[in-house]
Amino acid sequence: xxxxxxIIIDDEPPARNVIKHFLQSHEDFELVGEAENGFDGLKLIQxxxxxxxxxxxxxxxxxxxxxxxxIDEPPVIIFSTAYDQYALKAFELHAADYLxxxxxxxxxxxxxxxxxxxxxxxxxxxxxxxxxxxxxxxxTHRVVVKDGSKINIIPADDIIRIAxxxxxxxxxxxxxxxxxxxxxxxxxxxxxxxxxxxxxxxxIVQVSQIAKIDKYGKETHLAQLKNGDEVVVSASGYxxxxxxxxx
Numbered sequence: 001x002x003x004x005x006x007i008i009i010d011d012e013p014p015a016r017n018v019i020k021h022f023l024q025s026h027e028d029f030e031l032v033g034e035a036e037n038g039f040d041g042l043k044l045i046q047x048x049x050x051x052x053x054x055x056x057x058x059x060x061x062x063x064x065x066x067x068x069x070x071i072d073e074p075p076v077i078i079f080s081t082a083y084d085q086y087a088l089k090a091f092e093l094h095a096a097d098y099l100x101x102x103x104x105x106x107x108x109x110x111x112x113x114x115x116x117x118x119x120x121x122x123x124x125x126x127x128x129x130x131x132x133x134x135x136x137x138x139x140t141h142r143v144v145v146k147d148g149s150k151i152n153i154i155p156a157d158d159i160i161r162i163a164x165x166x167x168x169x170x171x172x173x174x175x176x177x178x179x180x181x182x183x184x185x186x187x188x189x190x191x192x193x194x195x196x197x198x199x200x201x202x203x204i205v206q207v208s209q210i211a212k213i214d215k216y217g218k219e220t221h222l223a224q225l226k227n228g229d230e231v232v233v234s235a236s237g238y239x240x241x242x243x244x245x246x247x
Contacts, residue, residue: 002028003027003028003029003030004028004029004030004051004052004116004119005030005032005048005049005050005051005052006023006029006030006031006032006050006051006052006053006054007031007032007033007034007035007041007044007045007048007050007052007053007054008020008031008033008034008035008053008054009034009035009036009037009038009040009041009044009053009054009055009056009059009064009067010034010036010054010055010056010059010080011036011037011056011059011060012056013036015056015080015101016034016036018102018103019054019080019108020034022105022108022109023112026109026112028116029052029112032048032050033048033050036059037059037060037061037062038059038061038062038063038064038066038067039061039062039151041053041055041062041067042062042067042070042071042151045071045075049075050075051075051076051119052075052076052077052078052096052115052119053074053075053076053077053078054078054080054099055067055068055077055078055079055080056079056080056081057079057081057083058081058082058083062144062151062153064079064081066144069144069182070144070146070151072181076095076096076115076118076119077095077096078095078096078097078098078099078111078112078114078115079095079097079098079099080099080101080103081098081099081100081101082100082101084100096111096114096115096117096118097110097111097114097115098111099111139156139190139191139192139193139195140156140190140191141155141156142154142155142156143156143159143171143180143187145171145178145179145180147178147179152178154171154173154178156191156192156195156196157195157206158173158174158175159171159172159173159191159196159206160172160173160174160205160206160209160225160226160227160229161203161204161205161206161209161225161229161231162184162187162203162204162205163202163203164184164201164202164203165179167181168180168181168182169182169183169184169187172227172229174227184198184201184202184204187204188204191204194244195207195208197237197240197241197244198237198240199223199231199232199233199234199237199238199240199241200231200232200233200234200237201234203231203232203233203237205223205225205231207241207244207245209225209226209227210223210224210225210226210241211224211225211226212224213233213238213241216232216233219234219235220232220233220234220235220238221233221238223241
């Protein structure tokens, strides 16, 4: 009989031990790895290609949701956390289950049965972006970007502007540029709307980085940023800026 590969990502050893103990009575699931933070968890996912992840949300270094942002095709997820405020849309987002700590064996078995049902039948991909948008602290104070094997955590205040690049968004900071596989719409929604404005369909700017704005066309303007970059501002983008700047 084939088995499903499982990894546990949780920063609390007792929590991992509970899952390991409950998992022993399920022969069709094999624990192949565990990690105590999102960085190590990402490495495990990439190397072991698990079928199921037990994932905590609040962890040091990298949260569970930030970890999911870095995975192109997440496996089946069972969230395991002590915080019930994250549970609201877990089922809608095609996570198998949401286990609120502390949970008993029956609750664990129910969650595993749901995971087995998902793994045994075709399922829609987990809409990671929607999940992060729903649960990640909003406005977010940082953006996580994977550059090859390196993970960069960029403070939101360091972002000068963001430019659309096909299926990616390019984050421009004083120290360099970073490509993130995420839409402009999502970044617009999670960044602080008092600090960042979508001034054009292809541009988001940090308002404090604008040095001046000049008329550019019949319905457009040109924003000169403090680093010397120039960004076209649409009519609707200009209206947002006027409101934010109190003009």
